[in-house]
Amino acid sequence: xxxxxxxxxxxxxxxxxxxxxxxxxxxxxxxxxxxxxxxxxxxxxxxxxxxxxxxxxxxxxxxxxxxxxxxxxxxxxxxxxxxxxxxxxxxxxxxxxxxxxxxxxxxxxxxxxxxxxxxxxxxxxxxxxxxxxxxxxxxxxxxxxxxxxxxxxxxxxxxxxxxxxxxxxxxxxxxxxxxxxxxxxxxxxxxxxxxxxxxxxxxxxxxxxxxxxxxxxxxxxxxxxxxxxxxxxxxxxxxxxxxxxxxxxxxxxxxxxxxxxxxxxxxxxxxxxxxxxxxxxxxxxxxxxxxxxxxxxxxxxxxxxxxxxxxxxxxxxxxxxxxxxxxxxxxxxxxxxxxxxxxxxxxxxxxxxxxxxxxxxxxxxxx
Amino acid sequence: xxxxxxxxxxxxxxxxxxxxxxxxxxxxxxxxxxxxxxxxxxxxxxxxxxxxxxxxxxxxxxxxxxxxxxxxxxxxxxxxxxxxxxxxxxxxxxxxxxxxxxxxxxxxxxxxxxxxxxxxxxxxxxxxxxxxxxxxxxxxxxxxxxxxxxxxxxxxxxxxxxxxxxxxxxxxxxxxxxxxxxxxxxxxxxxxxxxxxxxxxxxxxxxxxxxxxxxxxxxxxxxxxxxx
Numbered sequence: 001x002x003x004x005x006x007x008x009x010x011x012x013x014x015x016x017x018x019x020x021x022x023x024x025x026x027x028x029x030x031x032x033x034x035x036x037x038x039x040x041x042x043x044x045x046x047x048x049x050x051x052x053x054x055x056x057x058x059x060x061x062x063x064x065x066x067x068x069x070x071x072x073x074x075x076x077x078x079x080x081x082x083x084x085x086x087x088x089x090x091x092x093x094x095x096x097x098x099x100x101x102x103x104x105x106x107x108x109x110x111x112x113x114x115x116x117x118x119x120x121x122x123x124x125x126x127x128x129x130x131x132x133x134x135x136x137x138x139x140x141x142x143x144x145x146x147x148x149x150x151x152x153x154x155x156x157x158x159x160x161x162x163x164x165x166x167x168x169x170x171x172x173x174x175x176x177x178x179x180x181x182x183x184x185x186x187x188x189x190x191x192x193x194x195x196x197x198x199x200x201x202x203x204x205x206x207x208x209x210x211x212x213x214x215x216x217x218x219x220x221x222x223x224x225x226x227x228x229x230x231x232x233x234x235x236x237x238x239x240x241x242x243x244x245x246x247x248x249x250x251x252x253x254x255x256x257x258x259x260x261x262x263x264x265x266x267x268x269x270x271x272x273x274x275x276x277x278x279x280x281x282x283x284x285x286x287x288x289x290x291x292x293x294x295x296x297x298x299x300x301x302x303x304x305x306x307x308x309x310x311x312x313x314x315x316x317x318x319x320x321x322x323x324x325x326x327x328x329x330x331x332x333x334x335x336x337x338x339x340x341x342x343x344x345x346x347x348x349x350x351x352x353x354x355x356x357x358x359x360x361x362x363x364x365x366x367x
Numbered sequence: 368x369x370x371x372x373x374x375x376x377x378x379x380x381x382x383x384x385x386x387x388x389x390x391x392x393x394x395x396x397x398x399x400x401x402x403x404x405x406x407x408x409x410x411x412x413x414x415x416x417x418x419x420x421x422x423x424x425x426x427x428x429x430x431x432x433x434x435x436x437x438x439x440x441x442x443x444x445x446x447x448x449x450x451x452x453x454x455x456x457x458x459x460x461x462x463x464x465x466x467x468x469x470x471x472x473x474x475x476x477x478x479x480x481x482x483x484x485x486x487x488x489x490x491x492x493x494x495x496x497x498x499x500x501x502x503x504x505x506x507x508x509x510x511x512x513x514x515x516x517x518x519x520x521x522x523x524x525x526x527x528x529x530x531x532x533x534x535x536x537x538x539x540x541x542x543x544x545x546x547x548x549x550x551x552x553x554x555x556x557x558x559x560x561x562x563x564x565x566x567x568x569x570x571x572x573x574x575x576x577x578x579x580x581x582x583x584x585x586x587x588x589x590x591x592x593x594x595x
Contacts, residue, residue, distance in 0.1 A: 179472055199587070204565075204566055208586075212585070213579055227577075235562055361563050364559050364560060
């Protein structure tokens, strides 16, 4: 519908602009040579060819030729041309404006093709990045599983019980990693499909954080985890499942990309502001900050951290580069924002702010 | 471990059937198998198994429908094993009468624990007036709960919530179910009460309320009591 309108507008523009030049020309017809007007019309058609589609441009070319003949070539107000010179001039005018229109159109088409090729190349690049990280992150655990099983099944080799246990443990770890990656891929496709409808319900954010950190206790074994929440933190209207996934990915990330013994601190607080500008609206916020004292993010790569498939230049282990982009997506579907910065003492700071409703625990308990 | 409980597995994936066969037979269960809904319902009727493990993604019929059909006449526990499980789907299955659910991939220890719990529930509906587990003793007659010999001061709502969870030991109770049971039908959507009272209860009965041992959260679904 809109496209149709835009196309019709192009015809209107071409007709109007030819009419305008004609009126201008009429006003000065007695003072200047009609050839000048011809040139003016030619310039107009050329300019139109740059901006408009081929058909409106052709229309303007035909109109200009008619107008030139009818209004400016003597005898006026007839399509008849007296002199052979003028006939030739009119013919040339028409041909030049046609060539102009067609050439410009062709150039525009070529540009379009180049642009499409570029877009395709970009998609391919993204696709290759995905393949690279996917094949690495999925195949490494699969290779571990297949290899370990082969060794366990080897008949002519005597494995000690310790070695067997070790191999089984490797298989276990690899499977869990594989499961995590698949989970991330599924979440990514959920996000991309736009299908996620957050189920907002009263959440005890402190409980979610402890829940997640208990699930990650193995990964956090060598880290110092500090959870500090406001006394009597209110309940917030968030999606429990999405919050779990967000916190899981962020804490997991922190555990993977900081050195042994690093500190990971999670702070939760709430804010209630009154917005005096707009009818005293009360703005309630849940603010969750995750700070570590690791290496932080290189300033140059900070902007890209949340990009899909993006991985830090020198990152060693894990990750398809999906973890943080899922976090961002899940934060945003819940009316939240996430910001990454580096702490002054080094280390990364992820700050999430959710503008959501909150409810004081005391109100509920005393009802 | 020897027991003669029979378990019917309704699952179209042969790998999962194989895994369950080896794992559950090694733990002393008798196994029956069905590859689709039709076969499953027939087998359930003819063999009357003590427990059914039901996959929701069957080739011939929606698992939720199969569950409802089974529940029309089948009284023993049904545990759902499913790959895709949104919270809505889990809640729906629990509301339709499933005793429990596990998402694939699952750990076998977890599955065995769930099976034991479900079977205990259906075979041992004990009416003991006093129950003791961990450091907790509950006297249902005098409504007294003790933690390490110390009487806990629970409000009436806290006591009701605690005993509801305890009576369904090992079972997931959905938010809606708990809210209706404790606060009444009008409160079915008022999860804030549940969040606050569960937190309060944990503070009183759990050694570390942040790492609860007894009242476990089933994210987005409900709570599960675990007496250990």
